[in-house]
Amino acid sequence: MAFLAKVSKALTIAGSDCGGGAGIQADLKTFQELGAYGMSVITAVTAQNTLGVQGVYPMEAAAVIRQLDSIGEDLTPDAIKTGMLFSAEIIQAVSAKVKQYGWKNLVIDPVMVAKGGSSLLQQEAIQSLIKHLIPLALVTTPNIPEAELLTRMPIRTLHDREEAAKRIIQMGSQYVVIKGGHDTGKDGIIDLVYDGGHFAYMESKRIDTQHTHGTGCTYSAAVTAELASGKTVDEAVRTAKGFIQAAIEDQLSIGGGHGPTNHFAYQRRMRGAATGPQRFLQ
Numbered sequence: 001m002a003f004l005a006k007v008s009k010a011l012t013i014a015g016s017d018c019g020g021g022a023g024i025q026a027d028l029k030t031f032q033e034l035g036a037y038g039m040s041v042i043t044a045v046t047a048q049n050t051l052g053v054q055g056v057y058p059m060e061a062a063a064v065i066r067q068l069d070s071i072g073e074d075l076t077p078d079a080i081k082t083g084m085l086f087s088a089e090i091i092q093a094v095s096a097k098v099k100q101y102g103w104k105n106l107v108i109d110p111v112m113v114a115k116g117g118s119s120l121l122q123q124e125a126i127q128s129l130i131k132h133l134i135p136l137a138l139v140t141t142p143n144i145p146e147a148e149l150l151t152r153m154p155i156r157t158l159h160d161r162e163e164a165a166k167r168i169i170q171m172g173s174q175y176v177v178i179k180g181g182h183d184t185g186k187d188g189i190i191d192l193v194y195d196g197g198h199f200a201y202m203e204s205k206r207i208d209t210q211h212t213h214g215t216g217c218t219y220s221a222a223v224t225a226e227l228a229s230g231k232t233v234d235e236a237v238r239t240a241k242g243f244i245q246a247a248i249e250d251q252l253s254i255g256g257g258h259g260p261t262n263h264f265a266y267q268r269r270m271r272g273a274a275t276g277p278q279r280f281l282q
């Protein structure tokens with residue numbers, strides 16, 4: 001008799017990045033590397049590469065709803081993440097389906113603006129995110145500018161960040177991670193993790209590189225893959241930090257601008273680095 005292997009399943013609801021560094025593509029690569037079966041619901045197609053975003057083509061809400069139903073009618077994700085959602089209409093559709101199917105372990109990466117400055121979320125959709133989606137979240141993972149827009153407060157100090165984290169918990173998310181990638185003031189980076197009870201500070205050294213396209217997508221996808229396999233939030237954010245640190249450190253030579261992170265790096269290190277895709281590049 002054939003042996004049917006059980007595998008954890010992770011779903012990403014996000015935009016496509018044809019250049020492969022961010023969005024759906026970064027998420028699926030990260031799921032695969034961390035052992036989760038990856039599924040995707042596409043909210044928008046973007047034309048982008050390491051030089052910037054050349055086009056944004058949102059899906060009709062009906063197409064997003066149909067994809068969500070195809071997942072919900074047959075497949076039960078063990079964890080879900082959202083990335084680029086683009087409009088209030090899509091956010092409301094996603095929130096309704098998460099509730100309808102009773103999906104748990106929702107990670108929200110509140111993607112708003114691409115590194116090059118292109119808008120990936122309509123301004124008026126921010127309120128929708130706060131009202132409809134964040135109350136369903138297990139973990140919300142804004143970067144500093146996103147946390148400022150969600151909370152409408154400037155974030156300059158660590159104390160400001162703690163205050164912003166409290167406000168995001170009040171919106172209904174069970175955990176919040178305010179990522180420190182945009183904090184230019186110091187040599188080190190601190191990701192602040194808050195569960196409504198106590199603050200944890202995940203510190204790492206800042207890697208001096210321009211190849212950080214898709215760091216937020218990759219980080220939140222790693223959290224999602226770990227939650228899908230039954231890890232706690234504390235365990236998941238720790239592994240995700242290791243995953244993104246390796247992915248930024250072991251730079252790939254791809255494109256002429258802000259290159260993608262290295263999704264192979266974490267597992268390659270785990271295997272002892274002797275084998276793996278990078279050897280073909282040397």
Ligand SMILES: Nc1ncnc2c1ncn2[C@@H]1O[C@H](COP(=O)(O)OP(=O)(O)OP(=O)(O)O)[C@@H](O)[C@H]1O
Binds near residue numbers: 207208217241
């Ligand atoms: N230069 C860096 N060196 C080390 N870690 C970094 C660096 N930049 C970002 N990170 C880490 O990458 C993760 C994502 O953080 P970041 O603040 O870049 O998210 P983001 O801005 O949402 O990403 P994106 O630009 O892809 O949307 C965090 O864990 C952060 O600490």
Ligand SMILES: Cc1ncc(COP(=O)(O)O)c(N)n1
Binds near residue numbers: 024215217
């Ligand atoms: C489809 C999609 N989703 C998310 C991002 C954010 O990533 P970054 O801020 O690194 O450009 C992106 N550029 N494209």
